[in-house]
Amino acid sequence: MVTLTHYLVLSAILFTLGVVGVMIRRNAIIIFMCIELMLNAVNLSFVSFAHFLNSMHGQMFVFFTMTVAAAEAAVGLAIIVAIFRNKETVNIDDMNIMKW
Amino acid sequence: MEAYLFYIMAAVSVGAAVYLIFEKNPVHSALYLIMTLISIAVLYILLEAQFIAAVQIIVYAGAIMVLFLFVIMLLNLNVREEIKDVLLFQKIPAIIMGILLFLTICLILKSRFLQGKQGEYTSTYINTIGNTKLIGNLLFTDYLLPFELTSILLFVAAIGVIILAKRKL
Numbered sequence: 430m431v432t433l434t435h436y437l438v439l440s441a442i443l444f445t446l447g448v449v450g451v452m453i454r455r456n457a458i459i460i461f462m463c464i465e466l467m468l469n470a471v472n473l474s475f476v477s478f479a480h481f482l483n484s485m486h487g488q489m490f491v492f493f494t495m496t497v498a499a500a501e502a503a504v505g506l507a508i509i510v511a512i513f514r515n516k517e518t519v520n521i522d523d524m525n526i527m528k529w
Numbered sequence: 530m531e532a533y534l535f536y537i538m539a540a541v542s543v544g545a546a547v548y549l550i551f552e553k554n555p556v557h558s559a560l561y562l563i564m565t566l567i568s569i570a571v572l573y574i575l576l577e578a579q580f581i582a583a584v585q586i587i588v589y590a591g592a593i594m595v596l597f598l599f600v601i602m603l604l605n606l607n608v609r610e611e612i613k614d615v616l617l618f619q620k621i622p623a624i625i626m627g628i629l630l631f632l633t634i635c636l637i638l639k640s641r642f643l644q645g646k647q648g649e650y651t652s653t654y655i656n657t658i659g660n661t662k663l664i665g666n667l668l669f670t671d672y673l674l675p676f677e678l679t680s681i682l683l684f685v686a687a688i689g690v691i692i693l694a695k696r697k698l
Contacts, residue, residue, distance in 0.1 A: 430532065431531060431532050431535045431575075434638060435535065435539075436572070436576070437638050438635065438638065439539045439542070439543070439572075441631055441634040441635065441638070442543055442631065443542065443543065443546055443565070444634070445627045445628075445630050445631040445634070446543070446546040446547060446549075446550060446627075447546070448626075448627055448630060449550060449623055449624055449626075449627035450549065450550040452619065452623035452626070452627070453550065453619065453620045453623045453624070454550065456555060456606070458555055458597065458600065458601060458604075458606070459549075459555055459558050461597070462549060462558055462559065462562050462597065463549070463550065465562065465589075465593065466546055466549065466562065466565065469565070469566060469569055469589070472569075472581075472585075473569055473572060473573075476572075476573055476576050476578045476581060477576055478645065479576075479578070480576040480577055480578065482645045482646070482647055482648055483647050483648045483649065483650050483651045483652070484645075484647075484648035484650055485648070485650045485655075485663055485664070485667055486648075486667075488578050488580070488581050488660075488664060489664065489667055489668070489671075489672055491578075491581050492581070492584070492664070492668070493672075493675060493679060495584060495585070495588055495589065496679045496682065496683065497679075497682065498589075498593065499588060499592065499593055499683070499686075500682050500683055500685075500686035501686075502593045502596060502597070503596065503686050503687070503690050504686050504689050504690055504693070506596055506597070506600045507689070507690040507693035507694050508693060509600065509604075510600060510603065510604070510693075510694065511693050511694070513604050519604060519606065
């Protein structure tokens with residue numbers, strides 16, 4: 430029998446993997462993919478709460494999260510392309526112009 | 530049967546996520562992320578959220594990941610980019626922090642805060658009307674204002690991308 434806790438633990442594992450990926454990788458695109466992974470982990474917990482609490486609102490929120498993720502991916506990738514045009518790299522250690 | 534499917538899909542998604550983090554080649558990372566997204570879509574079907582599962586595959590695994598692969602191809606990244614890693618000492622503390630974060634989340638899960646009120650949309654009720662029809666009904670009644678705001682968000686994002694992608698920034 431698969432319970433709510435199973436799904437929430439799976440969601441926690443995926444979220445943690447996303448956080449670790451953001452911290453250990455230097456490639457901006459892979460960091461972006463890890464952010465998408467974290468969003469998906471949260472979506473999974475929304476849907477499992479909606480299923481086990483007999484509610485529909487979790488699924489509605491997943492719908493809106495996906496829309497925001499699509500907008501965010503488009504704008505973020507455009508920013509990465511713009512940075513790459515200026516600095517010829519996507520390594521985030523080289524993007525330190527605002528650090529003093 | 531359902532439990533087996535859950536465990537298989539959980540193992541696939543976690544394994545693909547681990548490969549996504551530790552893979553050197555960005556293209557392989559993107560393909561592993563697609564694998565994770567599709568296994569999560571199967572979990573959505575197990576949770577009787579068929580519409581969300583379809584949208585997951587169409588929007589995430591289809592549109593967003595194609596955008597990622599397109600940008601990777603456009604930038605022509607090569608693998609040697611990550612070899613000059615100046616923050617090598619950051620890896621082990623990051624993994625330890627990740628394990629601590631996971632334990633914290635598990636502690637919260639063990640507490641009793643997660644008891645919610647049972648809603649009216651039971652499984653049989655959803656199956657008699659249909660998941661997609663219910664989502665459509667809610668989208669145009671209770672969630673009408675967020676729905677309209679979402680369209681404005683997408684519009685603003687499209688304008689922003691066009692401005693950011695111009696040759697002279």
